[in-house]
Amino acid sequence: MNDVQSSNSMISSNNNYFKSSKSINELVLRLGQKNFEEIHIICQHRDAKRKIPRSNPFLIQADIKKQVNRHDNITNIKFSRQDKLIFSTADPVCAAQILNLEKIQETPVSTGVTFENITERFLIFDIPTNLRLSELADEIMNKNDMEVVELRRFVKLNSTQEFSLVLVTILGTFLPDAIKIWFTNQKIRQFVDRVRQCLHCYEFTHATRVCDKNLCPLCGVNHEGQCQGPEKCILCNGPHSATSKICPRHTVEQKILEFKCRNYLTIGEARRLYTQSSKTHYSDAAKINTTAPNIEEIVNQRVESIVQNITIKMEQQTTLLIEIFQKTIENLVQYLVTVFHQTDLKKSPNRKRQMINLVPPTNNPMQWDAGGSNASD
Numbered sequence: 247m248n249d250v251q252s253s254n255s256m257i258s259s260n261n262n263y264f265k266s267s268k269s270i271n272e273l274v275l276r277l278g279q280k281n282f283e284e285i286h287i288i289c290q291h292r293d294a295k296r297k298i299p300r301s302n303p304f305l306i307q308a309d310i311k312k313q314v315n316r317h318d319n320i321t322n323i324k325f326s327r328q329d330k331l332i333f334s335t336a337d338p339v340c341a342a343q344i345l346n347l348e349k350i351q352e353t354p355v356s357t358g359v360t361f362e363n364i365t366e367r368f369l370i371f372d373i374p375t376n377l378r379l380s381e382l383a384d385e386i387m388n389k390n391d392m393e394v395v396e397l398r399r400f401v402k403l404n405s406t407q408e409f410s411l412v413l414v415t416i417l418g419t420f421l422p423d424a425i426k427i428w429f430t431n432q433k434i435r436q437f438v439d440r441v442r443q444c445l446h447c448y449e450f451t452h453a454t455r456v457c458d459k460n461l462c463p464l465c466g467v468n469h470e471g472q473c474q475g476p477e478k479c480i481l482c483n484g485p486h487s488a489t490s491k492i493c494p495r496h497t498v499e500q501k502i503l504e505f506k507c508r509n510y511l512t513i514g515e516a517r518r519l520y521t522q523s524s525k526t527h528y529s530d531a532a533k534i535n536t537t538a539p540n541i542e543e544i545v546n547q548r549v550e551s552i553v554q555n556i557t558i559k560m561e562q563q564t565t566l567l568i569e570i571f572q573k574t575i576e577n578l579v580q581y582l583v584t585v586f587h588q589t590d591l592k593k594s595p596n597r598k599r600q601m602i603n604l605v606p607p608t609n610n611p612m613q614w615d616a617g618g619s620n621a622s623d
C-alpha cells in the first residue's frame with residue numbers, strides 16, 4: 247500500500263488483493279467513530295511534474311479559509327521538500343473538506359491522505375485461497391465493527407496451497423484480540439511494523455517526504471559529494487551510520503512499536519509513555535539497551551528468513567522468536583503497566599477497559615515486512 251492514496255484511485259481487486267470501494271472522503275468521515283491520530287492530507291499540483299508555488303503563507307491561509315469552513319480545526323499547514331502542501335487536523339469533517347479542494351490560489355491540485363496513522367493492520371490465518379477477498383471483506387465487516395480498507399493475500403507464485411494468511415488493513419487504530427468470521431472467533435495477530443526512518447534526517451517520528459533536511463547518514467552533516475568525516479551517528483553520537491541497526495535508537499524504536507501493539511496505543515501515546523518511563527528508570531533502560539541489539543539482530547535475521555518461506559508452520563516458529571524478544575523487554579513492560587495505572591490519561595471507557603487488562607495477549611505480535619508503506623519515497 248502506498249503511504250498516500252489518491253482520492254481519485256478507486257476499486258481495484260484481484261484474487262490476492264482487495265481494496266475498499268469507498269472513496270477516501272467516505273473512509274475519512276467514518277473515522278468519526280474510531281480511534282486515530284491526526285489526519286494528514288497531502289495536496290500536490292494536479293500535473294505531477296509541476297509544483298505548487300510557494301506563495302506568502304498569509305495568502306494561502308486566506309484562500310484556505312474561504313474554501314474550508316472548518317478551517318479552525320486545521321492544526322498545521324506546511325510545504326514538503328517536493329513542494330506539496332501538508333495539512334494536519336484531528337477533525338474528519340475538516341479533513342474531508344480539505345480532500346475536496348480543487349484549487350489552491352488558482353493552482354489546480356489533487357489530494358490524498360496518509361493512511362499510516364488512521365489505520366491498523368493484522369494477520370488472519372488459514373483463509374481458503376479460492377475464497378474471493380471481497381467476500382472475506384464483507385464477512386469481516388458484517389460480523390465485526392470494522393471497516394476494511396485493504397486485504398492482501400500471501401501466496402507463493404505458482405503455489406497450489408489451499409489456505410493462506412491474509413493481511414487486513416482496517417480503519418482506525420484500535421484492534422481487538424480476535425475477530426468473528428464464519429461463526430467462530432479467529433485469533434488475530436497484530437502486524438508490527440518494521441522501524442521506519444526519515445531518510446533525510448534519520449528521525450523516526452516523520453516520513454521522509456515531509457522532511458526539509460538533507461543530512462549525511464555517516465557524519466550527520468549536510469555536505470556535498472563523498473563523505474570525508476568520521477562516522478558519527480546523528481541520533482546517538484556513536485561511531486556508526488544513522489541507518490545502522492546497531493544504533494541503540496533503532497532498538498528503542500522497535501520496542502516502542504512492540505509496546506504500542508501490545509497495549510493498543512497510538513504511536514504518539516506509546517512514544518510518550520516509553521520516553522517518560524526511560525527518563526525515570528534510566529538505569530533499567532540502559533541495562534536493557536546494552537543487551538538488546540544483539541538479540542534484535544538475531545530476531546530480525548530469523549524473521550526475515552521466515553518471511554521468505556511463508557508456511558502454515560510460521561506461527562510456531564515466530565512464537566519461539568518472540569519469546570526470546572519478550573524476555574528482554576518483560577521488565578520494562580511490567581514497569582510501564584504500573585505507570586499506566588498511575589497516569590490519569592483521558593481515555594474512552596472502552597479504552598480504559600482495554601488498559602486494565604494489560605496481560606500480554608497470547609497472540610504474539612510479529613514483525614514482518616509485506617511490502618507495506620515505507621517512510622522513504
Ligand SMILES: [Zn+2]
Nearest residue numbers: 444446447457
Ligand atoms: Zn527528517
Ligand SMILES: [Zn+2]
Nearest residue numbers: 462464465473
Ligand atoms: Zn558525511
Ligand SMILES: [Zn+2]
Nearest residue numbers: 479482484493
Ligand atoms: Zn546511533
